[in-house]
Amino acid sequence: MTAATFLLATLSMLGAAIYLVKKTRGFISATSMLLGFLLLLYGPAYLVYMLYYNQNSLIYRELMKTPHFVEATASLNLAIAITYLGCIFGIELIDRLAPRKAKKLVQTLEHWNADPIRSTSSVDRWLIAANAVLIAFMAWTSIREDHVAVILGFLETANSQSAKDQYRLLHAGSASYAYRVALTSIAPFLLTWSALEGLIKRNWLLLASACGVFALTLLGRMETLSKVPIALLAVQLGLAALLSFRNRNGFRLGAAAVAAVVILFYPLVVISIPEASRATSVIDFFFWRTFIISNEVLLEYFSAIPYYISHTWGLNIRVLAALLNEEFTPAYEQVSLLWRGQAGSTSNAMFIADAWTDFSFLGVAVTSVLAAGLCRMIDVIFVAEGKSPMTIGLLGCSFAGIVQLMLSSIQSAMLSGGLASIPLTVLVLSELTNNLRLRRELSPGKETLSPKK
Incomplete structure (x- = not known):
């Protein structure tokens, strides 16, 4: 049997x-x-x-x-x-x-x-606004929970596995579920989308907001005191960079992935x-x-x-x-x-x-x-x-969500992993952009010409 x-x-x-x-x-x-x-x-x-x-x-x-x-x-x-x-x-x-x-x-x-x-038109303002809200929320949480002190305390802990495990058990990770969802799914997605949109359009304000999201995301990942979140963020950004140019698996891509794993994980494991x-x-x-x-x-x-x-x-x-x-x-x-x-x-x-x-x-x-x-x-x-920047960011986020599927429940992968929450975020931003465009077209003072019969 x-x-x-x-x-x-x-x-x-x-x-x-x-x-x-x-x-x-x-x-x-x-x-x-x-x-x-x-x-x-x-x-x-x-x-x-x-x-x-x-x-x-x-x-x-x-x-x-x-x-x-x-x-x-x-x-x-x-x-x-x-x-x-x-x-x-x-x-x-x-x-x-x-x-x-x-x-x-x-x-x-x-x-x-x-x-x-292919860049998405009329989405810049909404992305900047979303990044600003995300930066304010993540910065407030990091300051309230003193993430910098947690990281420094871990680095200063005695150089033994038991001591680091004990410190990690007591201090690692935020107590806020909303922050954890933002850190693991929303932030990497908006970061990738905003960075690519900003580079294409030379929108420096959008790029600056993306840099702010990146800095706070990296801080939050480090505060988990774990290897995987940091490495996963690097893989997501690397995947986005790859998809900006090509989309095809092959021997060279496999060799590059193995090299990247070695480069990423060796120092993280040693630390x-x-x-x-x-x-x-x-x-x-x-x-x-x-x-x-x-x-x-x-x-x-x-x-x-x-x-x-x-x-x-x-x-x-x-x-x-x-x-x-x-x-x-x-x-x-x-x-x-x-x-x-x-x-x-x-x-x-x-x-x-x-x-x-x-x-x-x-x-x-x-x-x-x-x-x-x-x-x-x-x-x-x-x-x-x-x-487009949106689809590239979505695929990068899907990578993280699928990794979470391999390690956790489907409910967790849908919400904090982003398999459901990120597509819903895209739909909301797309709907806001479409409504703004319609309001502009229908705003008073604009003349509409009817076609001649």
Whole structure:
């Protein structure tokens, strides 16, 4: 039975890889990033962990001793297969609902390299206003929470992993949810859009506001005292720079991405983890943290639920728990307490883990379709409109949202990750711009000439 489920998971990965190549043909889009990350983190890496590398894991050896380990492994394999099939179904569903937009998307991506960046007219004032509001809010939060002192305190902490972990646990991260959403999704998007619009139009005020957003975003990312937020911001900006000129995956792009990862992560790992000062230690840590931990935590969820922790049937969703007037206890705290005995520790896993916690296989299937559908809607609604600062910024933000999907729930990826909040922001700004243009056209004092018959 277990061998059959491993075979099913492997076949689903192979099918998804073939589908990715045929569907996206190497072009960078939200769709290709979603399937690409799934295959990178939960494809062969998942099989390597489950069938080979697991013997080096203390947690895995503990999980193997549980009486339901075989059933949990089979359930996880089935969930992985459902995830890939659900994503393919979600992509195809959107294409069937919007065939003209899907065809236009293909044409846009094919002509991306040859087309110049098309600037959005009459949006400058709204971008400057949005940046000003964002700068005021982020600056006020940083001053109120004394982010500079937090960063300096971390750098001055004793040069040991335990001391830095303790300091990070006590001081890292803002307590404001609105600030965290702005920091992780809204700010990088407006920064990229504003910078490209300002460069094209030589609008120095817009560029100055973008610089202000960048400075406060970098400060906020540093205040998390973590490697990933800073590196993720650098990758987003690098992706935006790439998409300003070309849109195509290839060997050179892959080699450049590997080099960028080394350049970005080595100093960040050394600063945050003093014991990993040697190059081999950094490589081992990066491999372990990127490819092993993500799959290990996923196995922890499926080994815990429903054998030791019952399915919550929606109460693991904060909003739904509040509406039902029920206590909200996040699944990552329960899973961490069960296997690690640490209530303060967290065990974040990819989006299907929370879906499994809430609604079993049905949750895995629905969230997989929804995640892929969201990414495909970003492509067919926005990216299909052409190469512009807005679409480039949106793709960069989608990258961050998809990374959050790989590490957290779909609700978190939609809001703080930006997969839903950023498209809504675009629609609001577009609507404001259109209304302003209509008011100008209909304002008194302007003569309208009727055509001669």
